[in-house]
Amino acid sequence: xxxxxxxxxxxxxxxxxxxxxxxxxxxxxxxxxxxxxxxxxxxxxxxxxxxxxxxxxxxxxxxxxxxxxxxxxxxxxxxxxxxxxxxxxxxxxxxxxxxxxxxxxxxxxxxxxxxxxxxxxxxxxxxxxxxxxxxxxxxxxxxxxxxxxxxxxxxxxxxxxxxxxxxxxxxxxxxxxxxxxxxxxxxxxxxxxxxxxxxxxxxxxxxxxxxxxxxxxxxxxxxxxxxxxxxxxxxxxxxxxxxxxxxxxx
Amino acid sequence: xxxxxxxxxxxxxxxxxxxxxxxxxxxxxxxxxxxxxxxxxxxxxxxxxxxxxxxxxxxxxxxxxxxxxxxxxxxxxxxxxxxxxxxxxxxxxxxxxxxxxxxxxxxxxxxxxxxxxxxxxxxxxxxxxxxxxxxxxxxxxxxxxxxxxxxxxxxxxxxxxxxxxxxxxxxxxxxxxxxxxxxxxxxxxxxxxxxxxxxxxxxxxxxxxxxxxxxxxxxxxxxxxxxx
Numbered sequence: 001x002x003x004x005x006x007x008x009x010x011x012x013x014x015x016x017x018x019x020x021x022x023x024x025x026x027x028x029x030x031x032x033x034x035x036x037x038x039x040x041x042x043x044x045x046x047x048x049x050x051x052x053x054x055x056x057x058x059x060x061x062x063x064x065x066x067x068x069x070x071x072x073x074x075x076x077x078x079x080x081x082x083x084x085x086x087x088x089x090x091x092x093x094x095x096x097x098x099x100x101x102x103x104x105x106x107x108x109x110x111x112x113x114x115x116x117x118x119x120x121x122x123x124x125x126x127x128x129x130x131x132x133x134x135x136x137x138x139x140x141x142x143x144x145x146x147x148x149x150x151x152x153x154x155x156x157x158x159x160x161x162x163x164x165x166x167x168x169x170x171x172x173x174x175x176x177x178x179x180x181x182x183x184x185x186x187x188x189x190x191x192x193x194x195x196x197x198x199x200x201x202x203x204x205x206x207x208x209x210x211x212x213x214x215x216x217x218x219x220x221x222x223x224x225x226x227x228x229x230x231x232x233x234x235x236x237x238x239x240x241x242x243x244x245x246x247x248x249x250x
Numbered sequence: 251x252x253x254x255x256x257x258x259x260x261x262x263x264x265x266x267x268x269x270x271x272x273x274x275x276x277x278x279x280x281x282x283x284x285x286x287x288x289x290x291x292x293x294x295x296x297x298x299x300x301x302x303x304x305x306x307x308x309x310x311x312x313x314x315x316x317x318x319x320x321x322x323x324x325x326x327x328x329x330x331x332x333x334x335x336x337x338x339x340x341x342x343x344x345x346x347x348x349x350x351x352x353x354x355x356x357x358x359x360x361x362x363x364x365x366x367x368x369x370x371x372x373x374x375x376x377x378x379x380x381x382x383x384x385x386x387x388x389x390x391x392x393x394x395x396x397x398x399x400x401x402x403x404x405x406x407x408x409x410x411x412x413x414x415x416x417x418x419x420x421x422x423x424x425x426x427x428x429x430x431x432x433x434x435x436x437x438x439x440x441x442x443x444x445x446x447x448x449x450x451x452x453x454x455x456x457x458x459x460x461x462x463x464x465x466x467x468x469x470x471x472x473x474x475x476x477x478x
Contacts, residue, residue, distance in 0.1 A: 085474070140424035147420050151411035160474045161407045165421060168403060168467065172425050175456075179428035183435060 012091045014231045015240040021224035028221035035214035042207030050204075056120045061207055063113040065215040066106045070138060073103030073219065077145075078170045081163030091227075093159035094234065096166065097149050098226035102219060104142035110135055130181040137176050141169045155234065259344040260352050267356030270329075277325065281318040282364050288314045289372040300377050307376035308386055308437030312430060314372065315365050315390060316397060320419055322361040323401045326353065327409045331476070336409075340476065350472070351465035354402045362394035378441070385440035385450075389433040392453040396429050399457075399464035406471035429453065 010016050043061035050057040077099040083092035114132065115125040126132065145162045152158030235241050252258060271278060292310050296302055330336040330353075339349050369390055370383050378386065404421045411417070432449040439446040 137424045137427055140420065144417070144421040144424065147417050148407060148411075151408065151417055153412075157410065157474070161410070161471070164471050164474055165404070165407055168425070172428075176424070176427050179431045183431040 012089055014090060014094075014235050014238075017091055018228055018231055018240075018244075021228045025221050025224040025228070028217050028224060032214050032217035032221055035210050035217060039207045039210035039214055042210060043204075047204045047207055053121055056117065057204075059113050059117045060204075061211045063110060063117055064208060065211045066109040066113065067135070068212060069215050069219060070103060070107040070110050070135065072216070073099050073106060074138065074142075074166075074169075074173075077103060078166050081166040084160055084163040085167065088160070090156070090234065091231070093156060093163065094227050094230045095223065096163050097145075097159045098223060098230050100142055100145045100149070100162070102222050102226070104139060104146065106215075106219075107135060107139040107142055111139065130177070130183075133180045134173070134177045137180075138173065141173070145169075256344055256348070259342070260348060263339070263349050263352040264356050267353055268359065271356065271360035277322075278360055278364055281322045281361055282368050284321060285314045285318040285365055285368065285372060288317065289375060292376065304377040304379070304441075307373050307378035308382065308441065309434045310376060311369055311373050311378075311386060312390070312393070312433050312437070315362075315369060315394065316426065316430065318365055319362060319394065319397055319401065320422060322357075323405050323418060323422075324415060326357050326402060326405045327472070331409055336472075336476070340472065346469040346472070347465040350402065350406075350468045354398055354465065354468070357402075358395055358398040362398060366390045366394060378437075382437055382440040385446050386437050388450060389436045389453070392450060392457055393429050393433040396453060396457050396460060397426055399460045399468075400425055400429075403464055403467045403471055406468045407475050409472060410475040428456070 011020060039061060044058055047058070049055050077096050080092045080096035080099065083089055084096050111132075114135075118127070119125050145165055148165055149155075149158045149162040152161060232241055232244075289310065292306070293303060296306070327336060330339070340346055342349065366387065370387060373383050373386055401418075401422055404418060404425070407421070408418055432453050436446040436449040436453075439449070
């Protein structure tokens with residue numbers, strides 16, 4: 001099993017990761033597109049309409065995968081940010097900073113689809129429910145990370161500072177979540193989520209799982225693409241980029 | 251106190267920062283004026299309905315104090331960074347976290363304390379009842395050090411950047427949601443005649459934790475943001 005740490009170690013060097021990302025990105029993207037097509041077909045066509053919400057529930061196939069991704073991407077960003085702050089790996093800095101816009105996009109999609117879903121079912125676009133509010137705070141946190149990264153002239157320094165902010169956010173997010181929950185239950189405890197993930201019919205469940213796979217693959221493809229271009233501009237003075245540019249330029 | 255010892259260094263940093271703040275007394279008055287003006291705007295915006303104003307008074311004063319503190323945060327490290335004394339502090343043999351803790355304390359004394367002094371007046375302008383006013387002061391006494399400590403970490407992160415005002419707001423405001431929730435919760439509980447000690451105790455627990463962690467985090471953040 002020694003090859004795993006060795007492989008990880010090699011992969012953390014920018015030229016190796018660049019080659020890896022170049023090879024993997026089309027595969028990730030193709031699989032993501034196929035799974036999205038299958039999942040959307042299953043969700044929008046074959047799954048039966050909900051007995052209570054009718055067809056309105058079908059937005060779950062966008063909403064839940066994005067909501068899951070908004071947290072998953074933050075987790076990845078925090079892990080990469082920790083490596084960036086402690087070991088100052090260039091690749092980890094790049095992964096952490098390039099994750100932020102993707103995570104922000106997923107969080108934004110979650111909020112928009114959530115309010116589109118909320119209007120026909122709850123009768124309101126927005127309510128100060130615990131989950132909604134913490135998701136909004138998560139979006140602000142993502143935007144803060146992106147803003148801090150771009151405020152520095154030196155990009156690596158900006159990446160390290162923003163990674164530190166990500167780590168502060170990791171400690172604070174659970175506190176925000178629970179305080180918001182506590183605050184909400186003090187004032188109004190009547191807003192109920194209409195159904196839990198476990199109480200869902202098999203015909204409705206499999207497209208959801210397929211869509212979750214699809215968003216993870218899309219995220220992998222998107223991250224590969226973003227990190228590739230970021231590494232090129234970060235390492236623009238290095239020999240491997242020069243070689244690459246000469247080969248591609250011909 | 252032996253010169254060069256830890257306690258002497260702490261006292262020197264505290265004394266220097268307080269002296270600097272005192273020499274620029276006008277800067278101390280600005281956040282207070284800001285809070286006064288913002289609070290005055292609320293009755294204009296909401297209408298001079300006493301019941302409505304009394305209901306929102308606690309929250310309005312808390313948010314106003316938070317925003318006034320946010321405005322003053324820029325002065326925490328920037329002048330020292332510009333004249334180079336912050337680098338000297340970072341090179342000093344004394345632990346940086348402790349020195350920064352003293353700076354945060356001086357900053358709290360010079361910006362948050364005047365705001366706490368004026369807060370009961372702001373709350374009475376909005377007709378907050380007297381017993382809730384006492385809880386408000388208590389909540390502010392626990393919540394403002396929390397905000398100072400939390401803010402100091404983020405200010406340290408933005409220390410090396412050019413434009414930091416709006417950025418700091420974007421970074422700080424999501425993170426201080428719990429502080430606002432608990433402080434405002436205590437005031438509104440007192441207003442409704444409910445027990446209000448639990449949220450204050452939560453704030454106190456958070457303050458005990460941050461008193462230890464925040465200066466350390468602040469030192470780490472400053473080292474990232476200042477040394478290139």
